[in-house]
Amino acid sequence: MGRKSTYTIVVIYFIFGVLWILITDYFLKTIVPSLGIFAYISSFKGIFFVVLSTLFIFLLLKRFFYKEITEIENTDKKILDKLQLELEDNKRIKEKLLKYQVNLNALIESNLQSFVLLDKDSNIILFNKSAEFYIGKVTGVNIKKDMNLREILPVDMKESFTLNFNKAINNIPARVEKKFNIDGRELWVNFIYNPAFNKANEIFGVIFTGIESTERMNMMNELKKTVEIYEELIKATPDAVSITNKQGKLEYISPVALELLRIDDINKAVDQPCIKWFAEEEYENLQSNIDLIINHKHQTKGSVYKMRRDDGSYFIAEFNSSPIENIDGNPTSFISTFRDITQRIESEEKLRVYSNELKELNASKDRFFSIVAHDLRNPLQGLLGFSSLLNDNFSDLTIDEVKEYIGYIYQSAKKMHSLTNNLLQWSRIKTGKIDYSPLNINVYNAVKHNIDLLKPSAFKKEINIETEIESDINIYADRKMFDSILQNILSNAIKFSYPKNRIDISAEINKNFVRLSIRDYGLGIKKENTSKLFSIDTHFTTTGTQDEEGTGLGLILCKEMVDKHGGEITFESEYKKGSVFSFTLPKGT
């Protein structure tokens, strides 16, 4: 009710007013005909009054009630609009629900997954097409709502189904992988039994899903095969293989590695710090290398470590290591291959020693040739020169001159003889062709024998040789060599002694060796010449106090022979005061 109702009230009032006046006037005329014209005048007055009052009412209504009425009208309209909106909302929700249902259906009906919702007694509540298809294939039954799934399953599946179904009912989700042969195709299916909850969070049944996992299983089989190949590879390789994690603990160790480290039980190694198998001095180096591999993704090649076996023995190993990165590209562990190179290192060392020996031998040979070429030429010059003088001038020479020349020729020949002898002896020692047969020798007797041999030359210079040797000292040495050493040193002592000097020979035991010392009080050795004595390269020789000559090879020979016995030869000397030459030889019994 609004403007319209206002108008309605006013119109109705007006019509009723007019009708009322006309009716009353009509009855008044019939009852009182005498009124005549006055009756009509009164009607006009009445109508005029009605018109005026209607106008008055209209204005009154419009003034006091119109606004209120409009408000009421508006409220009504709002309610109507709201109702309409609600109606539209409902419509939209309904559409949404429909869409949702379609989505849900699409989800359920997707071919990837078979889906059956079962109640507590394994009766089918809901299922999708995929479930219908596969269960049909396996059981030969077209499943329908309210059918009991357990009942229709083949016997071999029933037991497993019951077990896992019961688990799910008790809120323990279960999962089983099973192989089928469907339409001649091998199929792997992963069955999942999940409890189904209602709104009150109570289990009302089981959601039974089956997902085909043939591809996954094939991949797993492939993976297994690959792993087997790698395992075979690791077994076949002669190198040891290990995988160590970031923390330096062993994750894997190959059978070859176990054998190499002499570990009888793999549990002694796996999950244990790898440092256990390294020598202590390697720890620091190892730590920095692990840091390099893990934190800087370095590959290390040919790192050499001293390693410790389980039995405590050591060996040298060469390592190649590379980081193993996880999916993010961060190294979490590293793989190492290593091998025992102890033998190789030993061989290399042997080779080095051998090569040095060869070099030395070659140098000696060169030296030998050079000595033969040079030193033999001088005495040969004497031989050649004097014999040619004799030959060319024999008739002009006096008998004394001839005698003199013959004497020179003899001296030269003698010099050549001793030089060739020494050279031969030296080359024999150098090439290892000298006879070396050590035996027990009494030092006192052997020294005495050699002194006797050299007595003539000592007697010439009136030199007295004194010995201070206990009679029970024995050496274990080659007799010929011992004589040669002692004669060389003793004849040197005589050579460089002044006439009427003394020579002292003494012997003392020093641990497993016997030290023999020969002291003279003669010429001695100039300081600058001391380094030349035992060196074949400098080939140093000086004449004695009475111009006695030597070959320059005597001491060199002595050193070689003492070396052969594992002993050492040393000397102390002061120029013009004398020298002491000492050498050691193994103690005898």
Place this chain on the structure above:
Amino acid sequence: MEKLKILLFEDDEDCSFIITRLLSKNFLLDHSDTAEAGLTLAKNTVYDLILMDIGLKDVNGMDIVKKLRSMKHYENTPIVALTAFAMFGDKEKFLEGGCTHYLSKPFLSYELIETVNSALKV
């Protein structure tokens, strides 16, 4: 005609005896068995020829050759290297080092005389 003067450096007695014996007929020969004495002789007398044993006991004959060549009198004097060093390359080494002739030991009498004569161009 005055005899030509020869200085011999040689510390092997046999050798120096033989050389003296072979050359003293036709030449004036002085002999020294040490570097020091020989150089003193060379300073006091001007020799026409030097016979140098390279393998002296305490000094290398080539060092003496060097010293002689630095002395004014001996810039162009013929020097015969007289040596037992007769390995491959030795001769060239001595000739490069200042010697003009080379005679390896042991030598025969006529070889020495021929070498000396050719060095002195007589």
